[in-house]
Amino acid sequence: MNPRRKKRLTLVLALVVGLGATVGLLLYALNQNMDLFYTPTELVHGKKDGSKPEIGQRLRIGGMVVEGSVVRDPQSLQVTFDVADVGPAVTIKYDGILPDLFREGQGIVAQGELVNATTIHAHEVLAKHDEEYLPPEVAEAMERTHAPLQYTEEQLQGSAQ
Template sequence: MKSRTKRGLIIVAGLATLAVVSTLVLNAFQDNLVFFFSPSQVATKEAPADRSFRLGGLVEEGSVKRSSDSLAVQFVVTDGAKAIPVTYNGLLPDMFREGKGVVTQGRLDSSGTFHADQVLAKHDENYTPKEVADTLKTTAYKEPSAAEARQ
């Protein structure tokens, strides 16, 4: 073979390898991509029905129900306009409280209940996800103050 032909084959093989590697990386990225939705967005069917996603909002006051014989817990996440029931089986973060911000990751079932695989509580008084804060402002929902939450 001529050196020109060898060089052409090496370039074509390199491009093919680059295309395969790029495809594998993008597929792995797509599989691990998780979007965030507020309860209002979930209620309007903006959230994917066939994929895991994150649901964020405030834990509705008086909605937490713990199982006496397991780690199962049920609560409601709200953004002031809509509320979504959530079930979770596991240990909750120490900062998890009624009236406080929470982000859950999991899937929505056909009945409208969100089955969480992971629950994340907000870590300080100043953090609320932007989407949730925007929705809370439009619905005039008042988050309890720190003094009210301690009671």
């Protein structure tokens, strides 16, 4: 092989290895910063594929604030409340000022770390802004959980008789 071709081959191989290393490091960095979304039921029982978050994992959880579950510490800004969808409730601990629209029975999304199987220490709490709005992740999860019943024409005609 002549020296010119050898030099080109070395340059091309160096570029390919460098590009591969760059893509690998980029994917590693993005994976470390990814926050997965869970509903309270998925957090407790796991997603359909059987995956459950690990203790200390960063995640986002969305659901409705359970009526009568909000407990405020009078000495600090610490607030503890439960969030539920159609299944079990999950406890959220938050230290800070809650959004103005936060209240019991309201849909929220909390971002934080999993402390134990049913407790999350949140560093951010978002509340929905009106009666019809649901965060996209919550709406999608609620649609999956509450899939509307599909009736055939025969079933509808049979029930009318």
